[in-house]
Amino acid sequence: MPARYIHNAHFYIDGSFANQVRGLLVENGKIARLLQTGDGIDPAWEKTDLQGSWAYPGFIDAHTHSFSGGLYEDGVDLAGCASIEEVLSLLSAAARQQRELLIGWRFDEGRIREKRFPSVKELDSVCPDARLLLRRVDGHSCVLNSLAREAIPGLGGRDEVLIAQDNDLAVNWLQDNCSEETILAAYHSAARTALRGGFTAIHTMIGDAQMSVQHYQLIRDRRAEFPVRFELYPQSFDVDAALELGAKRIGGCILADGSIGSRTAALDKPYADSATKGRLYQSDGFWADFVSRAHQNGLQVCVHCIGDAAIRQLNRAYALHPSSEVRELRHQLIHCEVTPDGLISGIAASGAVPVMQPAFDLLWGGDSGLYAQRLGERWQSMNRFRTLARKGIRVCGSSDWYVTDLNIAMSLHALIHHHNPDERLTPAEAIKVYTENNAWLNHEENLRGRIAEGMQADLSAMDTDFTRPFDWRACRSNFIIRAGELVYASDKA
Numbered sequence: 086m087p088a089r090y091i092h093n094a095h096f097y098i099d100g101s102f103a104n105q106v107r108g109l110l111v112e113n114g115k116i117a118r119l120l121q122t123g124d125g126i127d128p129a130w131e132k133t134d135l136q137g138s139w140a141y142p143g144f145i146d147a148h149t150h151s152f153s154g155g156l157y158e159d160g161v162d163l164a165g166c167a168s169i170e171e172v173l174s175l176l177s178a179a180a181r182q183q184r185e186l187l188i189g190w191r192f193d194e195g196r197i198r199e200k201r202f203p204s205v206k207e208l209d210s211v212c213p214d215a216r217l218l219l220r221r222v223d224g225h226s227c228v229l230n231s232l233a234r235e236a237i238p239g240l241g242g243r244d245e246v247l248i249a250q251d252n253d254l255a256v257n258w259l260q261d262n263c264s265e266e267t268i269l270a271a272y273h274s275a276a277r278t279a280l281r282g283g284f285t286a287i288h289t290m291i292g293d294a295q296m297s298v299q300h301y302q303l304i305r306d307r308r309a310e311f312p313v314r315f316e317l318y319p320q321s322f323d324v325d326a327a328l329e330l331g332a333k334r335i336g337g338c339i340l341a342d343g344s345i346g347s348r349t350a351a352l353d354k355p356y357a358d359s360a361t362k363g364r365l366y367q368s369d370g371f372w373a374d375f376v377s378r379a380h381q382n383g384l385q386v387c388v389h390c391i392g393d394a395a396i397r398q399l400n401r402a403y404a405l406h407p408s409s410e411v412r413e414l415r416h417q418l419i420h421c422e423v424t425p426d427g428l429i430s431g432i433a434a435s436g437a438v439p440v441m442q443p444a445f446d447l448l449w450g451g452d453s454g455l456y457a458q459r460l461g462e463r464w465q466s467m468n469r470f471r472t473l474a475r476k477g478i479r480v481c482g483s484s485d486w487y488v489t490d491l492n493i494a495m496s497l498h499a500l501i502h503h504h505n506p507d508e509r510l511t512p513a514e515a516i517k518v519y520t521e522n523n524a525w526l527n528h529e530e531n532l533r534g535r536i537a538e539g540m541q542a543d544l545s546a547m548d549t550d551f552t553r554p555f556d557w558r559a560c561r562s563n564f565i566i567r568a569g570e571l572v573y574a575s576d577k578a
Protein backbone atom coordinates (compact mmCIF):
# COMPACT_ATOMS: atom_id res chain seq x y z
CA MET A 86 0.00 0.00 0.00
CA PRO A 87 1.52 3.36 -1.01
CA ALA A 88 2.17 5.97 1.66
CA ARG A 89 -0.53 8.61 1.98
CA TYR A 90 -0.18 12.26 2.90
CA ILE A 91 -3.20 13.73 4.72
CA HIS A 92 -2.98 17.49 4.69
CA ASN A 93 -4.62 20.91 4.62
CA ALA A 94 -6.20 20.73 8.09
CA HIS A 95 -5.70 21.98 11.62
CA PHE A 96 -4.62 18.92 13.59
CA TYR A 97 -5.71 18.45 17.22
CA ILE A 98 -2.59 17.16 18.98
CA ASP A 99 -1.90 16.88 22.72
CA GLY A 100 -5.06 18.75 23.62
CA SER A 101 -4.83 21.72 21.25
CA PHE A 102 -4.50 23.07 17.73
CA ALA A 103 -1.43 25.12 18.70
CA ASN A 104 1.18 23.25 16.67
CA GLN A 105 3.11 23.45 13.42
CA VAL A 106 1.89 20.14 12.02
CA ARG A 107 0.79 20.57 8.41
CA GLY A 108 0.16 16.97 7.49
CA LEU A 109 0.25 13.32 8.49
CA LEU A 110 2.19 10.66 6.65
CA VAL A 111 0.26 7.39 6.86
CA GLU A 112 1.80 3.97 6.20
CA ASN A 113 -0.10 0.70 6.59
CA GLY A 114 -3.00 2.49 8.25
CA LYS A 115 -0.86 4.08 10.93
CA ILE A 116 0.53 7.57 11.44
CA ALA A 117 4.19 7.21 10.47
CA ARG A 118 5.17 10.87 10.82
CA LEU A 119 3.78 14.25 11.79
CA LEU A 120 5.07 16.62 9.11
CA GLN A 121 5.81 20.23 9.88
CA THR A 122 6.38 23.29 7.72
CA GLY A 123 9.69 22.78 5.93
CA ASP A 124 9.55 18.95 5.88
CA GLY A 125 9.87 17.59 2.36
CA ILE A 126 6.84 16.13 0.56
CA ASP A 127 7.51 13.10 -1.65
CA PRO A 128 5.61 13.44 -4.96
CA ALA A 129 5.01 9.65 -4.91
CA TRP A 130 2.76 9.92 -1.85
CA GLU A 131 -0.96 9.74 -2.47
CA LYS A 132 -2.73 12.76 -1.08
CA THR A 133 -5.91 13.42 0.87
CA ASP A 134 -6.88 17.10 1.08
CA LEU A 135 -9.01 17.89 4.14
CA GLN A 136 -9.89 21.33 2.77
CA GLY A 137 -9.07 23.32 5.87
CA SER A 138 -11.06 21.11 8.29
CA TRP A 139 -10.46 20.82 12.02
CA ALA A 140 -9.09 17.28 12.33
CA TYR A 141 -9.48 15.38 15.61
CA PRO A 142 -8.50 11.85 16.59
CA GLY A 143 -11.45 9.72 15.42
CA PHE A 144 -14.37 10.37 17.75
CA ILE A 145 -15.80 7.25 19.42
CA ASP A 146 -19.29 6.88 20.93
CA ALA A 147 -19.10 4.35 23.78
CA HIS A 148 -22.73 3.19 23.91
CA THR A 149 -25.41 2.96 21.20
CA HIS A 150 -28.29 0.73 20.15
CA SER A 151 -27.49 0.68 16.46
CA PHE A 152 -30.01 -1.91 15.30
CA SER A 153 -33.02 -0.04 16.72
CA GLY A 154 -31.48 3.27 15.68
CA GLY A 155 -30.94 2.02 12.14
CA LEU A 156 -34.46 0.57 11.90
CA TYR A 157 -35.89 3.89 13.07
CA GLU A 158 -33.67 5.83 10.70
CA ASP A 159 -35.11 3.76 7.83
CA GLY A 160 -38.61 4.26 9.23
CA VAL A 161 -40.82 7.31 9.57
CA ASP A 162 -40.44 10.02 12.22
CA LEU A 163 -43.99 11.07 13.10
CA ALA A 164 -43.05 13.78 15.61
CA GLY A 165 -44.30 16.66 13.45
CA CYS A 166 -47.69 15.16 12.56
CA ALA A 167 -50.89 17.02 13.58
CA SER A 168 -53.56 14.72 12.10
CA ILE A 169 -54.26 11.08 11.30
CA GLU A 170 -54.28 12.03 7.63
CA GLU A 171 -50.72 13.35 7.87
CA VAL A 172 -49.55 10.21 9.66
CA LEU A 173 -51.13 7.99 7.00
CA SER A 174 -49.67 9.95 4.11
CA LEU A 175 -46.11 9.73 5.51
CA LEU A 176 -46.51 6.00 6.15
CA SER A 177 -47.98 5.47 2.71
CA ALA A 178 -45.00 7.15 1.01
CA ALA A 179 -42.52 5.02 3.01
CA ALA A 180 -44.50 1.80 2.43
CA ARG A 181 -43.92 2.13 -1.31
CA GLN A 182 -40.23 1.39 -0.77
CA GLN A 183 -40.86 -2.37 -0.52
CA ARG A 184 -39.42 -3.53 2.73
CA GLU A 185 -40.22 -6.17 5.28
CA LEU A 186 -40.74 -4.03 8.37
CA LEU A 187 -41.75 -0.38 8.52
CA ILE A 188 -41.53 1.48 11.82
CA GLY A 189 -43.36 4.72 12.50
CA TRP A 190 -41.96 6.32 15.66
CA ARG A 191 -42.33 9.37 17.92
CA PHE A 192 -46.12 9.24 17.41
CA ASP A 193 -47.94 11.36 20.01
CA GLU A 194 -51.74 11.16 19.97
CA GLY A 195 -51.82 14.22 22.26
CA ARG A 196 -50.59 16.34 19.32
CA ILE A 197 -52.97 14.80 16.81
CA ARG A 198 -56.22 16.65 16.05
CA GLU A 199 -58.28 13.46 16.50
CA LYS A 200 -56.56 12.65 19.85
CA ARG A 201 -56.26 8.99 18.99
CA PHE A 202 -54.04 6.36 17.39
CA PRO A 203 -54.72 5.34 13.77
CA SER A 204 -56.85 2.19 13.56
CA VAL A 205 -55.61 -1.16 12.26
CA LYS A 206 -57.88 -0.67 9.25
CA GLU A 207 -56.35 2.72 8.47
CA LEU A 208 -52.85 1.28 8.71
CA ASP A 209 -53.81 -1.61 6.41
CA SER A 210 -55.09 0.88 3.84
CA VAL A 211 -51.64 2.54 3.47
CA CYS A 212 -49.36 -0.42 4.20
CA PRO A 213 -50.86 -3.75 3.14
CA ASP A 214 -47.65 -5.55 2.10
CA ALA A 215 -45.10 -4.91 4.88
CA ARG A 216 -45.30 -5.37 8.63
CA LEU A 217 -46.01 -1.98 10.16
CA LEU A 218 -45.24 -1.00 13.76
CA LEU A 219 -46.36 2.42 14.93
CA ARG A 220 -44.78 3.29 18.28
CA ARG A 221 -45.83 5.96 20.70
CA VAL A 222 -43.16 8.59 21.44
CA ASP A 223 -42.26 7.02 24.83
CA GLY A 224 -42.12 3.47 23.44
CA HIS A 225 -44.70 2.24 25.96
CA SER A 226 -47.58 1.63 23.53
CA CYS A 227 -48.03 0.79 19.85
CA VAL A 228 -50.42 -0.18 17.04
CA LEU A 229 -49.74 -2.73 14.27
CA ASN A 230 -51.24 -3.36 10.85
CA SER A 231 -52.94 -6.71 10.24
CA LEU A 232 -49.91 -8.31 8.60
CA ALA A 233 -47.81 -7.67 11.71
CA ARG A 234 -50.60 -8.64 14.12
CA GLU A 235 -51.15 -11.96 12.37
CA ALA A 236 -47.43 -12.76 12.31
CA ILE A 237 -46.91 -12.46 16.06
CA PRO A 238 -47.85 -15.63 17.97
CA GLY A 239 -50.14 -15.00 20.92
CA LEU A 240 -51.49 -11.58 19.97
CA GLY A 241 -54.95 -12.70 18.80
CA GLY A 242 -57.97 -10.93 20.27
CA ARG A 243 -56.06 -8.08 21.96
CA ASP A 244 -57.01 -4.40 21.81
CA GLU A 245 -55.82 -2.43 18.80
CA VAL A 246 -53.55 -0.20 20.92
CA LEU A 247 -51.08 -2.52 22.64
CA ILE A 248 -49.73 -1.59 26.07
CA ALA A 249 -47.55 -3.09 28.80
CA GLN A 250 -46.56 -6.74 28.09
CA ASP A 251 -48.44 -6.79 24.76
CA ASN A 252 -46.44 -3.76 23.63
CA ASP A 253 -43.13 -5.38 24.70
CA LEU A 254 -44.09 -8.67 23.07
CA ALA A 255 -44.95 -6.98 19.77
CA VAL A 256 -41.88 -4.74 19.60
CA ASN A 257 -39.44 -7.48 20.60
CA TRP A 258 -40.96 -10.07 18.30
CA LEU A 259 -40.91 -7.80 15.26
CA GLN A 260 -37.31 -6.78 15.85
CA ASP A 261 -36.23 -10.38 16.60
CA ASN A 262 -37.86 -11.74 13.46
CA CYS A 263 -36.28 -9.66 10.74
CA SER A 264 -34.51 -11.16 7.75
CA GLU A 265 -30.73 -10.88 7.45
CA GLU A 266 -31.27 -8.32 4.73
CA THR A 267 -33.30 -6.06 7.03
CA ILE A 268 -30.78 -6.43 9.86
CA LEU A 269 -27.82 -5.56 7.64
CA ALA A 270 -29.71 -2.62 6.13
CA ALA A 271 -30.35 -1.27 9.64
CA TYR A 272 -26.64 -1.46 10.51
CA HIS A 273 -25.66 0.22 7.26
CA SER A 274 -28.10 2.97 8.05
CA ALA A 275 -26.59 3.25 11.57
CA ALA A 276 -23.10 3.45 10.07
CA ARG A 277 -24.11 6.35 7.79
CA THR A 278 -25.65 8.17 10.75
CA ALA A 279 -22.46 7.69 12.76
CA LEU A 280 -20.22 9.08 10.01
CA ARG A 281 -22.50 12.07 9.48
CA GLY A 282 -22.44 12.63 13.25
CA GLY A 283 -18.62 12.76 13.26
CA PHE A 284 -17.67 9.28 14.50
CA THR A 285 -15.11 6.74 13.28
CA ALA A 286 -16.28 4.10 15.78
CA ILE A 287 -19.34 3.37 17.88
CA HIS A 288 -19.88 0.79 20.60
CA THR A 289 -23.13 -1.04 19.92
CA MET A 290 -25.37 -3.30 22.00
CA ILE A 291 -26.70 -6.49 20.38
CA GLY A 292 -29.15 -8.65 22.32
CA ASP A 293 -32.52 -8.55 24.04
CA ALA A 294 -31.11 -7.72 27.50
CA GLN A 295 -32.36 -11.12 28.70
CA MET A 296 -30.78 -14.33 27.45
CA SER A 297 -30.56 -13.77 23.68
CA VAL A 298 -27.62 -12.21 21.83
CA GLN A 299 -29.77 -12.00 18.68
CA HIS A 300 -27.70 -11.35 15.55
CA TYR A 301 -24.34 -10.74 17.30
CA GLN A 302 -22.53 -13.35 15.20
CA LEU A 303 -23.91 -12.03 11.90
CA ILE A 304 -22.56 -8.54 12.56
CA ARG A 305 -19.31 -9.79 14.09
CA ASP A 306 -18.53 -11.80 10.96
CA ARG A 307 -19.29 -8.87 8.65
CA ARG A 308 -17.74 -6.01 10.59
CA ALA A 309 -15.26 -5.27 7.83
CA GLU A 310 -18.08 -4.40 5.43
CA PHE A 311 -19.16 -1.33 7.39
CA PRO A 312 -17.59 2.09 6.91
CA VAL A 313 -17.80 2.80 10.65
CA ARG A 314 -16.12 0.56 13.22
CA PHE A 315 -18.71 -1.25 15.33
CA GLU A 316 -17.47 -2.37 18.78
CA LEU A 317 -19.86 -5.14 19.73
CA TYR A 318 -21.52 -5.93 23.07
CA PRO A 319 -23.42 -9.19 23.62
CA GLN A 320 -26.25 -7.48 25.52
CA SER A 321 -27.51 -10.38 27.62
CA PHE A 322 -27.02 -12.24 30.90
CA ASP A 323 -25.71 -15.35 29.11
CA VAL A 324 -22.03 -15.59 30.11
CA ASP A 325 -21.57 -18.89 28.26
CA ALA A 326 -22.89 -17.41 25.03
CA ALA A 327 -20.54 -14.42 25.34
CA LEU A 328 -17.57 -16.73 25.86
CA GLU A 329 -18.56 -19.01 22.99
CA LEU A 330 -18.80 -16.01 20.69
CA GLY A 331 -15.29 -14.97 21.68
CA ALA A 332 -16.57 -11.67 23.08
CA LYS A 333 -14.28 -9.77 25.43
CA ARG A 334 -17.21 -8.33 27.37
CA ILE A 335 -20.81 -8.92 28.37
CA GLY A 336 -23.83 -6.71 28.93
CA GLY A 337 -24.97 -3.27 27.87
CA CYS A 338 -28.40 -2.02 28.85
CA ILE A 339 -29.01 -5.10 30.97
CA LEU A 340 -30.99 -3.49 33.73
CA ALA A 341 -30.21 -2.93 37.40
CA ASP A 342 -33.11 -0.44 37.46
CA GLY A 343 -35.39 1.54 35.10
CA SER A 344 -35.51 5.24 34.23
CA ILE A 345 -36.10 8.59 35.93
CA GLY A 346 -38.90 9.52 33.51
CA SER A 347 -40.96 6.44 34.38
CA ARG A 348 -39.93 6.66 38.10
CA THR A 349 -38.42 3.18 37.93
CA ALA A 350 -34.80 4.24 38.56
CA ALA A 351 -33.91 2.93 42.06
CA LEU A 352 -33.25 5.76 44.51
CA ASP A 353 -32.08 5.89 48.15
CA LYS A 354 -34.81 8.44 48.95
CA PRO A 355 -38.29 8.74 47.38
CA TYR A 356 -38.98 10.72 44.21
CA ALA A 357 -39.95 14.36 44.71
CA ASP A 358 -43.26 13.93 42.85
CA SER A 359 -44.26 10.49 44.16
CA ALA A 360 -43.83 8.33 47.25
CA THR A 361 -42.00 5.62 45.31
CA LYS A 362 -38.24 5.02 45.44
CA GLY A 363 -38.29 3.04 42.20
CA ARG A 364 -36.94 -0.45 42.50
CA LEU A 365 -33.94 -2.68 42.08
CA TYR A 366 -34.67 -5.21 39.34
CA GLN A 367 -32.29 -7.85 40.76
CA SER A 368 -30.96 -8.86 44.19
CA ASP A 369 -27.43 -8.19 45.49
CA GLY A 370 -26.77 -11.92 45.26
CA PHE A 371 -27.79 -12.04 41.61
CA TRP A 372 -25.29 -9.33 40.65
CA ALA A 373 -22.53 -10.78 42.83
CA ASP A 374 -22.88 -14.15 41.02
CA PHE A 375 -23.21 -12.66 37.54
CA VAL A 376 -20.28 -10.26 37.94
CA SER A 377 -18.09 -12.98 39.48
CA ARG A 378 -18.68 -15.45 36.66
CA ALA A 379 -17.96 -12.86 34.00
CA HIS A 380 -15.01 -11.37 35.89
CA GLN A 381 -13.36 -14.75 36.49
CA ASN A 382 -13.64 -15.46 32.77
CA GLY A 383 -11.91 -12.18 31.94
CA LEU A 384 -14.99 -10.43 30.56
CA GLN A 385 -15.58 -6.70 30.91
CA VAL A 386 -18.97 -6.32 32.63
CA CYS A 387 -21.41 -3.62 31.47
CA VAL A 388 -24.67 -2.85 33.30
CA HIS A 389 -27.36 -0.14 33.09
CA CYS A 390 -27.74 1.67 36.45
CA ILE A 391 -29.32 5.12 36.81
CA GLY A 392 -30.48 5.69 40.41
CA ASP A 393 -28.06 5.92 43.35
CA ALA A 394 -29.41 2.69 44.90
CA ALA A 395 -28.79 0.78 41.65
CA ILE A 396 -25.34 2.28 41.05
CA ARG A 397 -24.34 1.45 44.63
CA GLN A 398 -25.64 -2.10 44.23
CA LEU A 399 -23.55 -2.69 41.11
CA ASN A 400 -20.53 -0.97 42.55
CA ARG A 401 -20.74 -3.33 45.55
CA ALA A 402 -20.73 -6.32 43.21
CA TYR A 403 -17.64 -4.92 41.41
CA ALA A 404 -15.95 -4.13 44.76
CA LEU A 405 -15.99 -7.84 45.66
CA HIS A 406 -12.99 -8.06 43.29
CA PRO A 407 -9.59 -6.35 43.64
CA SER A 408 -9.78 -2.79 42.30
CA SER A 409 -6.64 -3.40 40.20
CA GLU A 410 -8.51 -6.14 38.32
CA VAL A 411 -11.70 -4.07 37.98
CA ARG A 412 -9.59 -1.24 36.52
CA GLU A 413 -7.85 -3.58 34.11
CA LEU A 414 -11.10 -5.14 32.85
CA ARG A 415 -12.82 -1.71 32.94
CA HIS A 416 -16.20 -2.82 34.25
CA GLN A 417 -18.87 -0.30 33.28
CA LEU A 418 -21.54 1.61 35.21
CA ILE A 419 -23.69 2.62 32.24
CA HIS A 420 -25.54 5.96 32.72
CA CYS A 421 -24.33 6.37 36.35
CA GLU A 422 -26.60 9.40 36.76
CA VAL A 423 -27.61 9.97 40.41
CA THR A 424 -24.32 10.17 42.29
CA PRO A 425 -24.11 11.83 45.72
CA ASP A 426 -20.56 12.46 47.00
CA GLY A 427 -20.25 9.29 49.08
CA LEU A 428 -21.11 7.15 46.10
CA ILE A 429 -18.48 8.89 43.97
CA SER A 430 -15.82 7.94 46.53
CA GLY A 431 -17.10 4.37 46.37
CA ILE A 432 -16.75 4.35 42.57
CA ALA A 433 -13.22 5.75 42.82
CA ALA A 434 -12.38 2.93 45.25
CA SER A 435 -13.89 0.08 43.22
CA GLY A 436 -12.19 1.10 39.96
CA ALA A 437 -15.43 0.93 37.92
CA VAL A 438 -15.92 3.21 34.89
CA PRO A 439 -18.93 5.48 34.37
CA VAL A 440 -20.19 5.41 30.75
CA MET A 441 -22.33 8.53 30.65
CA GLN A 442 -24.72 10.46 28.38
CA PRO A 443 -24.04 14.21 28.43
CA ALA A 444 -27.12 14.86 26.27
CA PHE A 445 -29.35 13.56 29.09
CA ASP A 446 -28.45 16.67 31.10
CA LEU A 447 -28.86 18.87 28.02
CA LEU A 448 -32.38 17.51 27.41
CA TRP A 449 -33.65 16.85 30.95
CA GLY A 450 -31.36 18.76 33.38
CA GLY A 451 -31.74 22.24 34.89
CA ASP A 452 -34.12 23.92 37.36
CA SER A 453 -37.24 23.30 35.31
CA GLY A 454 -36.27 20.08 33.53
CA LEU A 455 -37.69 16.58 33.90
CA TYR A 456 -34.99 15.63 36.43
CA ALA A 457 -35.90 18.57 38.71
CA GLN A 458 -39.59 17.60 38.51
CA ARG A 459 -38.85 14.02 39.46
CA LEU A 460 -36.01 14.55 41.95
CA GLY A 461 -36.19 18.17 43.17
CA GLU A 462 -32.79 19.57 44.20
CA ARG A 463 -31.15 16.22 43.54
CA TRP A 464 -30.97 17.08 39.83
CA GLN A 465 -27.78 18.96 40.75
CA SER A 466 -26.07 15.75 41.84
CA MET A 467 -26.73 14.00 38.54
CA ASN A 468 -24.35 13.42 35.64
CA ARG A 469 -21.38 14.71 37.63
CA PHE A 470 -18.75 14.75 34.93
CA ARG A 471 -16.38 17.20 36.60
CA THR A 472 -16.60 15.83 40.15
CA LEU A 473 -15.97 12.30 38.86
CA ALA A 474 -13.04 13.46 36.75
CA ARG A 475 -11.53 15.41 39.67
CA LYS A 476 -11.63 12.20 41.74
CA GLY A 477 -9.41 10.56 39.14
CA ILE A 478 -12.28 8.57 37.61
CA ARG A 479 -12.10 8.25 33.84
CA VAL A 480 -15.47 9.34 32.46
CA CYS A 481 -16.50 7.79 29.15
CA GLY A 482 -19.19 9.29 26.92
CA SER A 483 -22.02 8.24 24.65
CA SER A 484 -25.35 9.22 23.16
CA ASP A 485 -27.26 6.02 23.96
CA TRP A 486 -28.50 6.51 20.37
CA TYR A 487 -31.47 6.01 19.48
CA VAL A 488 -32.34 7.68 22.81
CA THR A 489 -30.44 10.88 21.88
CA ASP A 490 -28.86 11.96 18.60
CA LEU A 491 -25.62 10.41 17.41
CA ASN A 492 -23.90 13.77 17.07
CA ILE A 493 -20.46 14.58 18.47
CA ALA A 494 -21.07 18.34 18.53
CA MET A 495 -24.18 17.90 20.67
CA SER A 496 -22.37 15.59 23.11
CA LEU A 497 -19.36 17.92 23.47
CA HIS A 498 -21.63 20.94 23.88
CA ALA A 499 -23.51 19.14 26.67
CA LEU A 500 -20.27 18.30 28.53
CA ILE A 501 -19.02 21.88 28.27
CA HIS A 502 -22.38 23.46 29.21
CA HIS A 503 -23.79 21.24 31.97
CA HIS A 504 -26.80 22.93 33.61
CA ASN A 505 -24.85 22.82 36.88
CA PRO A 506 -21.75 25.02 36.32
CA ASP A 507 -19.82 22.93 38.88
CA GLU A 508 -20.06 19.87 36.63
CA ARG A 509 -18.82 21.42 33.36
CA LEU A 510 -15.74 20.12 31.61
CA THR A 511 -13.34 22.27 29.61
CA PRO A 512 -13.40 21.79 25.82
CA ALA A 513 -10.12 19.85 25.97
CA GLU A 514 -11.47 17.58 28.72
CA ALA A 515 -14.68 17.04 26.76
CA ILE A 516 -12.80 16.10 23.58
CA LYS A 517 -10.66 13.70 25.64
CA VAL A 518 -13.81 11.88 26.83
CA TYR A 519 -14.82 11.04 23.23
CA THR A 520 -11.30 10.19 22.03
CA GLU A 521 -8.71 8.95 24.55
CA ASN A 522 -11.12 7.84 27.27
CA ASN A 523 -13.45 5.95 24.95
CA ALA A 524 -10.46 4.28 23.24
CA TRP A 525 -9.16 3.29 26.68
CA LEU A 526 -12.57 1.80 27.55
CA ASN A 527 -12.00 -0.57 24.62
CA HIS A 528 -8.42 -1.36 25.75
CA GLU A 529 -7.11 0.53 22.72
CA GLU A 530 -5.32 3.43 24.38
CA ASN A 531 -2.13 2.56 22.47
CA LEU A 532 -3.90 2.29 19.13
CA ARG A 533 -6.60 4.99 18.95
CA GLY A 534 -7.71 8.22 20.59
CA ARG A 535 -4.69 10.42 19.78
CA ILE A 536 -3.01 11.90 16.72
CA ALA A 537 0.55 10.72 17.30
CA GLU A 538 3.20 8.67 15.54
CA GLY A 539 2.44 4.96 15.76
CA MET A 540 -1.31 5.43 16.29
CA GLN A 541 -4.00 4.24 13.89
CA ALA A 542 -4.80 6.99 11.36
CA ASP A 543 -8.46 7.45 12.37
CA LEU A 544 -9.59 11.07 11.97
CA SER A 545 -12.81 13.03 12.35
CA ALA A 546 -12.37 16.12 10.15
CA MET A 547 -15.03 18.61 11.23
CA ASP A 548 -16.03 22.08 10.05
CA THR A 549 -15.70 23.41 13.62
CA ASP A 550 -13.04 24.27 16.20
CA PHE A 551 -14.58 22.78 19.36
CA THR A 552 -12.00 24.52 21.58
CA ARG A 553 -13.84 27.81 20.94
CA PRO A 554 -17.53 28.60 21.48
CA PHE A 555 -19.69 26.86 18.86
CA ASP A 556 -23.33 26.32 17.93
CA TRP A 557 -23.69 22.53 18.03
CA ARG A 558 -26.72 22.53 15.73
CA ALA A 559 -24.66 24.09 12.95
CA CYS A 560 -21.63 21.73 13.13
CA ARG A 561 -20.92 19.17 10.40
CA SER A 562 -18.40 16.43 9.79
CA ASN A 563 -16.56 17.08 6.52
CA PHE A 564 -14.52 13.87 6.23
CA ILE A 565 -14.14 10.66 8.18
CA ILE A 566 -10.90 8.72 7.79
CA ARG A 567 -10.22 5.22 9.09
CA ALA A 568 -6.75 3.69 8.94
CA GLY A 569 -5.77 6.43 6.50
CA GLU A 570 -8.65 5.71 4.09
CA LEU A 571 -11.43 8.14 3.36
CA VAL A 572 -14.71 6.45 4.34
CA TYR A 573 -16.99 9.51 4.26
CA ALA A 574 -17.10 12.95 2.66
CA SER A 575 -20.05 15.27 3.24
CA ASP A 576 -21.89 16.70 0.24
CA LYS A 577 -20.61 20.15 1.08
CA ALA A 578 -16.96 19.21 1.52
Ligand SMILES: [Zn+2]
Binds near residue numbers: 337338389419420
Ligand atom coordinates in the same frame (compact mmCIF):
# COMPACT_ATOMS: atom_id res chain seq x y z
ZN1 LIG B 1 -29.64 1.92 29.53
Ligand SMILES: [Zn+2]
Binds near residue numbers: 148150337338485
Ligand atom coordinates in the same frame (compact mmCIF):
# COMPACT_ATOMS: atom_id res chain seq x y z
ZN1 LIG C 1 -28.50 1.95 26.35
